[in-house]
Amino acid sequence: MKFKGTTVLFILFVAIGSYVYLTEYRGREERQKQAEAKKKAVQVEQKDIKEISLIYPNRNFARVEREDTVAENAQDLTPFGLKEPPLKVDAKLADGKTVEVLFGSDNPKKISSYAKLGGSNDVFLTPSSSKNLFTKTLSDLRNKKVLDFEADDIDTVRVLEANKELELQKSGDNWQIKKPIDTKADNGDVSSFISSVRFARASSFPENPVDARTASLDPPAIRITLHDGKAKADRVLLIGGTPEAGKYYARDASRDVIFIIDKEIPEKARRPIFDWRDKSITRLEREKIEEVEIQHGSDKFSLKKVGSDWKLPDGRKLQWDKISAILNTLEFEKAKDIVDTPKALSSYGLDKPRAEVVFRQGSNELQRLAFGADSKNPEGVYARTSDSPAVKVVSKSVFDNFNLKAEDLVETPPPKGIPAKEK
Structure with missing residues (x-):
């Protein structure tokens, strides 16, 4: 009997819980929905709207929230800007009926607008954002995307202009x-x-219809082709006059519509090949560099990494900011010009370099960098790395970072009693 009594109590508890849920929680949700619905100026669902027309003075192009009612059955709509409303919105519903909302002037606080429904003279306030939502021109409503694609899906870029062609291909992350040359890109x-x-x-x-030939799009002045590797399709942008x-x-x-774009893309597409290429002076992972050997003339010395410090072979500690400048040169500085097929090295003063730098990891030589004569155009210094036959022009500041004596790099010990400066 105790078991039966417990069961009855459990059923009674569930019944009471269900009643509370239906009356309090679900009832509260329904009341909230009804309150929100009363705020709507037009009692329609978005799914039922099949067409919206925006009507302005002299122009006809193929969620409005209702706030306070300020005038019921107003006889004079002029004070509200509704006698000749600047904006009418017609929404055609799925059942064929049409709902009309007319927007007038803004209220004195400029945060709401006067509005009324078609067929009624009850004037109410609606947030100005509702009016602004519909204040659109035909141009505002058009698809303005130049090309539709995801950047990560592009694996080939081609730019064709007259007799010039640029082609870039992605391999892994690089x-x-x-075309027109085979080299690393930036x-x-x-x-x-x-x-x-x-x-x-x-x-x-x-503003006025223009055909492809008149717009210099047939043939185009520039053709940009981006190959979408994921979709296995070309995304082509034609640029004209x-x-x-x-x-x-x-x-x-892929579309017939002609539009107008700013100069950014055409100007980038027309850049010289040098702007597209990798202009790194050398490619080294600075974490791997454990020794830097610098030689100019008969002067040669080595900088060695010891823990987190850099020292000379005799143990003297080196200035971190100057070592950092050397390493930053490798990572961030760019060549000002690149000669892919150089003449004799003597033409650039590289047959007998005035400075040569060797980077090592343990006993393994990672890279060798040589500096030659000055370049006049562009202004700088000729340089060459051991991993490429190309001759590069680098800024003089790059050369200056390596044109040092060992004593220039030694850290001056602080006076007694003053702690050493932290890196």
Whole structure:
């Protein structure tokens, strides 16, 4: 009997819980929904709206929240800007009925607008954001994407202009120039270009109809082809003539619509090949460098990494900021020019370098960097690394970072009683 009594109590508990849930929780949800619905100026669901027309004075193009009612059955709509409303929104419903909302002027606080429904003279306030939502031109409503793709899916870039062709291919995380030369590309510059196209938007559309030939899009002045490796499809942007300074006609080759873009993409596409290539002086992982040997003339000395410090072979500690400048040169400095097929090394003063630097990891030579004569155009110093036959022009500051004597690098010990400066 005790078991039966417990069961009855349990059933009674569940019944009471269900009642509380239905009356309190679900009832509260229903009351909230009803309150929200009362705030709607128009009692329709978004799924039922099949068409919206925006009507302005002299222009007709193919969630409005209701706040306080300020006038019931107003006889004069002029004070509210509703006698000749600047904006009408017609929503055609799925059942064929049409709901109309008319927007007037803003209230004195400029945070709400006067509005009314079609067929009614009850004037109410609605947030100005509701009015702004519908204050659109045809241009605002058009698809302004230049090309539709995801940047990470692009594995080939081709730029064709007249008789010039640029082709870049991605291998792993790195980009390689394939045409007009075969060399490493600057990963950052290529990624930046792809992102520029990815996020580009049409600045406007021609006011008067223009055909592809008139816009110099047939044939195009520039053809940019991005191969989408994931979709196995080409995304092609055609760029034509200039309707005005700093603007270009363009179109997505998969669509007929002609739009106008700013000059950023055409200017980037037309950059010389040097701007696209990897301009690193040398590629070394600084964490692997354990010894730097510097020689100029008969003067030769080595800098060795000992723990987190750098020292001379005799144990003297070296200035961290100057060692850091040497390592930063390898990581961040860029060549000002690159000669891929150089003449005799004597033409650049590299047959007898005025300075030579060797980077080692243990007994393994990682890289050798030689500095030659000064370059006049562009201004700098000729340099060459052991992993490439190319001759590069680097800034004089790069050379200066290595044109040092051992004594220039030694850390001056602090006076007694003053602690050493932390790195």
